[in-house]
Amino acid sequence: MNEAPQFDRRMLEALVCPVTHAALTYDAERQELLSKAAHLAFPIRDGIPIMLVNEAREVE
Template sequence: MMMDRDLLNILACPACKKSVVFREDRSDIKCTGCKRVYPVRKGIPIMLVEESTVEDIPEKPLSGTEIS
């Protein structure tokens, strides 16, 4: 599913007002600021704070030395 680029340009996170990005592989929208994730249902972004989750897991694996 693709998201209209013009729509993404006008959407903002309702919680912190930062920009959002569409993650096609997960079919959701993620805030670049507070990391809230908003669902997309039937192509419609559900931009309600109460429908969001907060993602605190890095999207890419961390690299470097493990500290114990």
């Protein structure tokens, strides 16, 4: 079975939160990009970050 493609951490330098435009942090275990400013976690699917607010989950 093939593993899902890995997220390219270099992409993190170019991506910002679509809500606050603040920096994001990468959670490798959960495969998410976290916006601490917006309290949102954006999923990474098949190595591609899904930067849609309606796809994000709220975090504390």
